[in-house]
Amino acid sequence: MGMDHIRGLRGGLLALTLAGGLLLTGCGGGADGSRASDGAAKSRTGGTGRPAPVPRPGTSQGERPGEETGDSDRDAAPSPDHLSTFALDVDTASYGYARRTLADGRLPDPATVRPEEFVNSFRQNYERPEGNGFSVTVDGARTDAEDWSLVRVGLATREERHEGERAPAALTFVVDVSGSMAEPGRLDLAKDSLGVMTDRLRDDDAVALVAFSDEAETVLPMTRLGGHRDRVHAAVRRLEPQSSTDLGEGVRTGYDTAVEGLREGATNRVVLLSDALANTGDMDAxxxxxRVSDARREHGITLFGVGVGSDYGDALMERLADKGDxxxxxxxxxxxxxxxFCEELPRNIDLTARDAKAQVAFDPATVETFRLVGYDDRQVADEDFRDDRVDGGEVGPGHTVTALYAVRTRPGASGHLATASVRWLxxxxxxxxxxxxxxxxxSLGADLWRASPGLQVAAVAAYFADDLRRGDDRRPALPARPSLGRLADRADRLATVAQDEEVRRLAEAVRRAERLRG
Incomplete structure (x- = not known):
């Protein structure tokens, strides 16, 4: 899998968003509404989900090397094939943890900053397909750097079904009760959230509860909620902080409990709530x-990781989720x-696509070089795009996914620029x-900061993440990256126009980073 950020024109593409039918009654979803307008022209196709063509290898197109004339040229080197391929995946933990770290008065460790998770923390208003699968939207706008543009590839799944239309859920909650979880905002937050979930799940849903510290215990076996909510509430109330953290034992016991309580015809999930700071037992990732991968392959049980705490094992939680689809x-x-627990977890209950992968083909006649923003760990070999044995991402309804590319066009370029494709089962x-x-x-004629609000929000998030990763020589700056002060001003204006509190919080986080940078 992997290229680094810019290893030429290879890169992985497309972000996804994990989605799903409403799991909780009474929980309202929100989107930040971003219509493509103001000159950022686009190409769309609705997701009719036409059958895939016969598998064939990825194409390869030659390109002559470009000349290095400045910092922007170092952002990407020419590639022989102009293809960018990756497995769909969407997390948001990196952005949430960065906001928490900044609120605590610290800059986040650059290693924990994943730009795609910043970008995908803001939902977009792409057109949606009617059935399973995806619609694809491609647009872009010019930056202030000569011949450099930002190209946005957007995927959307169908709208969420009504609550009664989804399959029942079988959720195994694996809760960290180690000593570090005693800090305010950790175990207390998890218990409150589980209480809300218990009241709002359907009667035909089922819940199991595993607690772990230096040992792991099944506190509650898989239990249907109809007539048993008091039993679930009592089990949650008994959770109290104990000693050290054997995360490996917690995960193993959680999956064993999920397998024992496996329900045919239901959506089976393990939900891990932890600061992911393993300090005893099996600490080998x-x-x-x-164990996670085996349960996924054999039983189709997938993982939803919820991180908490000012100190947080970001890398381990990220790897667990990737292995657990x-x-x-x-x-x-x-x-x-x-x-x-009212929006994100419910969207992981229903499925509209399995093993989803995306590929962008840039036209060498118009594109000199490009760089995918983020997705460093989700790369797929170009020739594996149509190999359905290669693992992709599981995606549910109600979601959007955004991938951004920094693209340098050839002088006077005209005609076809790129084709973005998504494949799923x-x-x-x-x-x-x-x-x-x-x-x-x-379609790249518009200035970025006069483009659609959605494209501008995505750009602010990507530039912000890029700034937070400053100092990593493997990741040169994105072309035309504004200062943090200008990014915060743009986010403030966008929040005012859209009346969007999520974008307002983005502006606040950027201003905190600006103050810490001094």
Whole structure:
């Protein structure tokens, strides 16, 4: 898998968003509404989910090397094939943890900053397909750097179904009760959130509860909620902080409990709530991850990781979710916790696509070089795009996904610029399908900061993450990156126009980073 940020024109593409049908009654979803307008032209195609063509290898197109004339040229080196491929995946934990760290008066460790998770923390208003699968939207706008543009590739799944239309859920909550979880905003937050979940799940849903510190215990076996909510509440109330953290034992016991309580026809998930700071027992990430991977392959049980705490094992939680075909997020207060358990977790219940992968083909006649923003760990070999044995991402309804590229066009470029394709398997019968969208060079005429609000928000988030990763020589700055002060001003204006509190919080985080930079 992997290229680094710019290893030429290879890169992985497309962000996804994990989605899903409403799991909780009474929980309202929100989107930040971003219409493509103001001159950032686009190409769309609705997700009819046409059957996929016969598998064929990825294409390869030659390109002559470009000349290095400045910092922007170092952002990407020419590649022989102009293809960018990766498995769909969307997490938001990196952005949430960065906000928490900045609020505590510290700059986040650059190693914990993943730009795609910043970008995908803001939902977009892309057109949606009617059935399973995706619609594809491709647009872009010019930056202040000569011949450099930002190109946005957006995916959207169908709208969420009504609460009664989804399959029942079988959720195994694996809760960290180690001593570090005694800090305010950790175990207390988890218990409050589980209480909310218990009251709002359906009667035909089922819940199991595993607690772990230096040992792991199944506090509650898989229990249908109809007539048993008091029993679940009592089990949650008994959770109290104990001693050290054997995360490996917690994960193993959680998956064993999930397998024992496996429900045919239901969506089976393990939900891990932890600061992911393992300090005893099996601390080898690979052996812990193998248990997660086995359960995914054999039983289809996937993982949803919820991180808490001012100190947080970001890398381990991220790897666990990737191995478990899952999703990670991070919460630091009651408001965020309720959003996660009322909105994000429900979107992981239903499925609209399995093993989803995306590929962008840039036209060498118009594109000199490009750089994918983020997705460093989700790369797929170009020739594996149509190999359905290669693992992709599981995606549910109600979500959007955004991937940004910094693209340097050739002088005077005109005509076709890029084609973005997404491939997935039907969740019921695993039939492969594909959908594509195209972008023409003429569509890049607008200035970035006069483009659609959604593209501007994505750009602010990406530039912000890029600044926080400053100092990593492997990741040169994105072209035309504004100062933190200018980014905060733009976010403030966008929040005012859209009346969007999530974008307002983005502006606040950027201003905190500016003050800490001095």
């Amino acid at each position: 690979d052996s812990i991850l193998e 899952g999703h990670t997020t991070y919460v630091s207060d009651d408001e965020e916790a309720r959003k996660v 039907d969740p019921a019968d695993r039939t492969p399908h594909e959908e594509s969208g195209r972008l023409e060079a003429a």
